[in-house]
Amino acid sequence: METLIFLIVIVAVLVVVAIAMAIKVVKQFEQGVLFRFGRLVGPRSPGLRFIIPFVDVLHRVSLRIVTMPIQSQGIITRDNVSVDVSAVAYFRVVDAVKSVIAIENVHAAINQIAQTTLRKVVGQHTLDETLSETDRINLDIREILDVATVEWGVEVTLVELKDIQLPDSMKRAMARQAEAEREKRAKIINAQGESLAAAALGEASDIMMDHPLALQLRNLQSLVEIGVDKNTTVVFPAPLMSTIGELGSFLARETAAAAAGATTPPPADRTTAGPDPVLNGATKTV
Template identity: 35%
Template sequence: MPQYPTFPAPRARRNASLPANTISLSIAAIILLAGGALSAQTQNLLAAIIAAIIAAGVLLSLKMCNSWQRAVVLRAGKIQGIRGPGLFFIVPFLDQIFAVVDQRIRTVPVHTRQTLTRDTTPVDVDAVIFWMVHDPMRAITELDDFEDSVSLVALTTLREVVSSSDLSVLLEERRKIDDQLRELIEVKTREWGVTVQSVEIRDVQLPDSLQDAMSRQAQAERERGARVTLASAEREVAHELAEAAKTYEASPIALQILQINRVFEMNKNRGTTILMPTSMADSMATATAFAAALRTTPPAEEQPPAS
């Protein structure tokens, strides 16, 4: 049976809180020490109690966000605004940090199993989505859980693109598919305050039977190319042999000298016995005598110029 993708289960949004920072802890410790010293000097616990209340107020009101974080603050259930980065104050027991949004680039792996392409080929596609939150207010107020929503949109969009594309396009034009995926996902997530940086398809896995068929097809293509190359080489060799035959037909002595050279090449190794017909031997003797005559005939002397 085909394996269907597993969608993430929706998670309930919980109230977020920032951990106590070193600055608020240091201020609270200084207030407590000052109150304790004052109480010991005056022999009165009121100063220590007041110092403890002020230190607790500092811990509850003085918050800090990192450079990549933004805090969504609610006051009595109403949106108060976005706080951060750095130090900020909230009213204890009245203000509430509903969520802390990380604005760094995040990655979401997306996997589809046994998805049919447009030419009805089941494939497994693995992709990675790079995205970030550019508007924390909209990401928190528009969606219950924007992380799961981005994952769901990326998965459904990937299946739509794979179903509407041919297998050859998925294998050969990955850059085009990546750009198409990014545009489609960004159109859906832009209203949520989420920006899709890029989409990259990591792997496209084919069934084993289809891989074997494609391997046989590639092997057949290579064999056909090799045979075409061999036939072209034989045609060129035949053309050169035809030209050589015309040359030897016009000059029988050249053919006989070629035969002598071939016999000489065959007789390089000692102890080789070569048998040939008498007519062929006589023709070679005639050619040898002719070549020797050409070598021994001195060049004609130049005649002196007439007086």
């Protein structure tokens, strides 16, 4: 009796274990691939699935998008500059059967091919193109990966360059280049400002030539601006200085004329006259 009970218990345990091994749950974001005696039976959709223990094998494959970082790669660009470039790739499985049958480890395979593709694509571009045309490089890498992974049942949805490390010497050279570029722009802007200012001053001078009082008003305005702050500066406008010079010249001429008149002898006084020979000694009175 005890032996029978023991056998019943063993059979019940085996049945429970078999049922537990036969019941499989495929989640909503997964797809199952069923093998029977090593042969492919077909895919299994999400839900509760039953298999034959020790006969069937069910592989569950995730269909969600996978984020895979691409390790930093030492790359020499087309213009012989050494850079370290890292990226990130996004992919998802679109055919669960191919991802299980066509390749052993799809994640490792995509990681390796993404690294080699990154080195290949970036090495075909110059440093300036690598820094400025990242969108085109991302698209080229994605297209190459899509061609290689389509046989694995994998679709690469996005590839983005994450970081580009430059040598210190190249950073200093680029900093000098940027500084020189900014100095060039500053000089050009300054020259354009000087040109506009010269044109405006030319127009202003033409207006002042037509209106002489405008220059006097401008001089008075300048004196007002100078006199805002308390200082000991004395300013003489140019017209005032020219007037003082002309006045000095006039006084010099007058002084010279007066000195010349003082050195000339006065004419003879004819109010008292001697005897006139014509009048035979008679006296002529004027």
